[in-house]
Amino acid sequence: MLLLALDTSTPAVTVALHDGERAVAHSTHADARRHTELLAPAISDVLAEAGVDRREITGVAVGIGPGPFTGLRVGVTAARTLGTALDVPVVGVCSLDIIAREVTMREAPHGSPFLVVTDARRREVYWSAYDSAGVRTRGPEVGPASGIPDALPAAGAGARTYRDAFPGLLEPEFPSAVFLAAAVVDGAVDTCEPRPLYLRRPDAAPPAARKPVLTPVHPSR
Amino acid sequence: MTSQPLILGIETSCDETGVGLVRGTTMLANAVASSVDEHARFGGVVPEVASRAHLEAMTPTLHRALDEAGVGLEDVDAIAVTAGPGLAGALMVGVSAAKALAIAVDKPLYGVNHLVGHVAAEQLENGALTEPVVALLVSGGHTELLEVSDVASAAKLLGGTIDDAAGEAFDKIARLIGLPYPGGPHIQKAAADGDPSSIRFPRGLTSERDMTRHRYDFSFSGLKTAVARWVETAERDGVPVPVADVAAAFQESVADVLTRKAVLACQERDIGTMVLAGGVAANARVRDLARERCAEAGIELRQPRLSLCTDNGAMIAALGAAVVEQNLEPSAPDFATDSSLPVTQVLV
Ligand SMILES: Nc1ncnc2c1ncn2[C@@H]1O[C@H](COP(=O)(O)OP(=O)(O)OP(=O)(O)O)[C@@H](O)[C@H]1O
Ligand SMILES: [Mg+2]
Numbered sequence: 001m002l003l004l005a006l007d008t009s010t011p012a013v014t015v016a017l018h019d020g021e022r023a024v025a026h027s028t029h030a031d032a033r034r035h036t037e038l039l040a041p042a043i044s045d046v047l048a049e050a051g052v053d054r055r056e057i058t059g060v061a062v063g064i065g066p067g068p069f070t071g072l073r074v075g076v077t078a079a080r081t082l083g084t085a086l087d088v089p090v091v092g093v094c095s096l097d098i099i100a101r102e103v104t105m106r107e108a109p110h111g112s113p114f115l116v117v118t119d120a121r122r123r124e125v126y127w128s129a130y131d132s133a134g135v136r137t138r139g140p141e142v143g144p145a146s147g148i149p150d151a152l153p154a155a156g157a158g159a160r161t162y163r164d165a166f167p168g169l170l171e172p173e174f175p176s177a178v179f180l181a182a183a184v185v186d187g188a189v190d191t192c193e194p195r196p197l198y199l200r201r202p203d204a205a206p207p208a209a210r211k212p213v214l215t216p217v218h219p220s221r
Numbered sequence: 222m223t224s225q226p227l228i229l230g231i232e233t234s235c236d237e238t239g240v241g242l243v244r245g246t247t248m249l250a251n252a253v254a255s256s257v258d259e260h261a262r263f264g265g266v267v268p269e270v271a272s273r274a275h276l277e278a279m280t281p282t283l284h285r286a287l288d289e290a291g292v293g294l295e296d297v298d299a300i301a302v303t304a305g306p307g308l309a310g311a312l313m314v315g316v317s318a319a320k321a322l323a324i325a326v327d328k329p330l331y332g333v334n335h336l337v338g339h340v341a342a343e344q345l346e347n348g349a350l351t352e353p354v355v356a357l358l359v360s361g362g363h364t365e366l367l368e369v370s371d372v373a374s375a376a377k378l379l380g381g382t383i384d385d386a387a388g389e390a391f392d393k394i395a396r397l398i399g400l401p402y403p404g405g406p407h408i409q410k411a412a413a414d415g416d417p418s419s420i421r422f423p424r425g426l427t428s429e430r431d432m433t434r435h436r437y438d439f440s441f442s443g444l445k446t447a448v449a450r451w452v453e454t455a456e457r458d459g460v461p462v463p464v465a466d467v468a469a470a471f472q473e474s475v476a477d478v479l480t481r482k483a484v485l486a487c488q489e490r491d492i493g494t495m496v497l498a499g500g501v502a503a504n505a506r507v508r509d510l511a512r513e514r515c516a517e518a519g520i521e522l523r524q525p526r527l528s529l530c531t532d533n534g535a536m537i538a539a540l541g542a543a544v545v546e547q548n549l550e551p552s553a554p555d556f557a558t559d560s561s562l563p564v565t566q567v568l569v
Contacts, residue, residue, distance in 0.1 A: 036313045037555040040320035044554065047324075054324055069269060070310045073276050077314050078321040084280045085294055085325030196276070202269035206262055210397065213449045214457065 001058045004043070004082065005181035008035045008075030009067025009095035010118055010157060012174035015042040017050045017057075018181035025049035026178050035074040043078070059088050061184040063095035063175055065197040066126040066140050067118065072196050079194055091184060092194035096128040096140050096156070098175035101183045103155045104134030106171060113137075114170055117145065117158035125158035126199065142199045226298035226545055229286070229322070230538025233315030234307025234335045235362055236260060236271045238278035240286035241535025242297075243542050246344040250289035251528060251535035254278035261402045265392065266361070268308045275314040283318075286534065294326050301541025304332030304552070304569045305562030307362070312558035320554070329551035332569040333540045334562055335532075337376050339498035340369050341543055342536030346525035354523075355379070355492050357483040359507070360499030360531070361388035361403070364479075366437045366486055367564055369496075373543035378564045379486055380437025383426070387475055387501045390441035394448055394471050398464050408468045409504055415469030417506075422447050422474040427481070437486055444474055476506045484514045497524040500531045544568055 001020040008014075013035055016026035025046040029038050047054055062079035065072045076092070083090035096116040103114055111132040120126045120142050127148055128139025145162035153168035160169065183189040225245040232239035236257055242250040256274035260266045287293065302319035305312055316332065323330035340356045353370040364382035369375070385393070388405060395404025400411060425440035426432070448471050455462050479501075487495055497511055502524060515522040529536060549568055556569050 034557065036316055036320075037557045039317065040324060041554045043321075043324055054327065069272065070313060073272060073310070073314055074317045077276055077279060077317040080276075080280050081283075081318040081321035082325050084283065085322055196273075198273070202267055202273065204263050204267040204270060207264040207396070210449070212453055213446050214453045 002052060002056050003059050003061060003181050003185060004057050005061040005177040005184065006039070006043070006075050006079060007063030007095055007098060007175045007177055007180055008039060009063045009065040009072045010174045013038045013042055014175060014177040015039070015046050016177035016181045017046050017052070018185055020185060023178045023181055028176060030174060035071040039074055039078055054086065057082070057086055057088055060090040061180055061191070062090065062092055062194050063098055063180060064092035064194060065095050066120070066142060066199045067095055068121060069196070069198060076194055076196050090194045091191035093180055093184065093189050093191055094140060094197060095175050096126065097136060097189045098180045098183065099155050099172060100128070100130045100134050100136065101189060102172050102176060102179040103170050105179065113152055115148065115150065115152045115154040115159070115166070116156045117154045118156045119158045119161055125162065127158065140197060140199065226542070227292065227296050228538045228541040228545060229297045229300050230534045230536070230541050231300070231302040231315045231319045232335070232338070232532055232534045232537045233275045233311050234303045234305070235311060235532055236266045236274070237532040238275045238282050239532060239534030239537070240282045241533060241538040242286055242290040242292065243345065243535055243538035245542055246348055246539065248345040248535050249292070250286040251533050252282045252285035252289060253533050254282050257403060264396055264402050268310055271308060272310040272314055275311055279314060279318050297326055297328060299329045299331065299541060299545050301331045301333050301537050301544065303335045303338065303537055304556060305335065305559035307335055307560060309558060309560040312560060316558050331541050331544050332552040332556045333537060333544065334564060334567050336363065336365060336367065336564045337369065337372060337567045338536040338540045340367065340496050341372050341540035342498060342529040342533070343496045343523050343525045344372070345529060345535055345539050347523055350496070351494065353492050354494040354496050355483060355486045355490065356496040356498060357479060358499045359387040359479060359501035361392065362386050363499060364439050365564070366483060368490060368492070372540065373547045373549065374567055376564050376567055380435070380439070380482070382439040382441065383435065384440050384442040385445065387439070387441060387479065390445055390475065391501065393445055397449055397452055398462060398467055405501060405504060408472055409506070411465050412469035412472045412506065415463070415465030415467070417469040417473035419463070419466040420451060420470040422470050424474055424478045427478060437482055439478060439482065441475070444471070472504070472506050476504065476510045479507060480511045480514050483511070484518050484520065487520045488518060494521045494523060497522065498530055502530045503527045
């Protein structure tokens, strides 16, 4: 098997190829804000690095957020298009779960409950809570960091932005496609349709009443 | 002529998800999904709503286009995609899909200009263009007068709107007189029963002074205010608003200015062909007046059918075909979308 895994739900554009036993190639551009530019070359690079042809890909896994919409869609669109063009299945994984998986792998076997908190802009965060085994117990949700009920150590970039809201920080900051791929191969995360977790409605309001152009007529005295 | 390369075009610059397939100037498929209904209650395109809809529509539209043409992805020789101008988030969906597709089929990818795509669409209707041409592009987002000396590589902007796009003006006036969104078709329908000469609305940027500074530019905000004032005055005076007459007179003003300046551009630049494109080019009065005035001036008028006037993927494939025919370099794999891509840049 050859699983292509990718995530663009944070500033990191991350891509990995997994052959069923290990990640055979990976690429991560952390802190990138140019998802559309970076993703395709990163996919070509991992294929080249692994020395495989794109027709050998047997499946695609993609982080479905939550995350800033525009960047998130870059990865989900690419994953779905590759799946359809290569005629292979595409699965989605909550991007916070990818970070959680890495936390659990790093901390095991001494783990304790923790949070994953990523940046949702507008002074808010996307967050989920996990038990000591890395099973999601709440979330994903969006809201101010101060509104998270449990005081637990937190992974993810959002925990770093609102440092004071958490008793401790955990690695990593961003999801890694290496952990995404491994988690999917190992059946260690829930997978679903590759549909973005937006959590917020689009900003849009029905048009306000039109301002009159005539100068108001004053009632005659 | 199956010997010509098969080009797949993807368009997502606004609210239509389009995938088209073209060989040379022959259209094999033109699949379009529109999110226009989702925007109706907001009275205009909401970028995030459009972007979400593009993501959902992308692969189904791709499959529809392939089915329509009776080809497989393995038959595709090159891919073209709208790189700009347009809504940034919307463009990124199309470009991300196109880049992934280019990797999957291992074929060259060309990021092209949406506006020039509208001009290239005409080649699918009436065959290869004989450049130079003047193109009048009028849609919900654009009102531009272009001079195209080579559709694959050389276009320049003669003028454009300094405020609202023509389609936007149709949509706003429709709201003002109580017609649904998108306003263009409804105004046209209402205008059919009205008298265009019953009210004389202003013609934007046509005064002698404006014709020196803004010779090929357009403005519709003054017209919009004039219509609003007229309607409000009637309402204030308790007179029923003659919707048909207002629609007809408004439509006449838009059609008059658009075609007058486009014909002028042809004459002054000694160009014998005018191409009319964009959603507003679907307007019957704009089409008729353009035909009439071009005939008088001895200008050949070329306008594609309606489905090729509004945003679609076949127009992008048509431009891709022109670019491929000239053996131009594919776009770099890391090319970016450009929401304000200048018309002078046909290929990124
Ligand atoms: N018969 C008509 N008369 C006048 N205007 C029309 C007619 N039909 C459609 N329109 C207008 O055309 C516009 C839609 O055209 P189109 O789909 O080409 O543009 P868009 O998607 O809004 O923007 P763009 O093409 O610039 O990205 C709308 O503003 C609509 O009101
Ligand atoms: Mg449109």
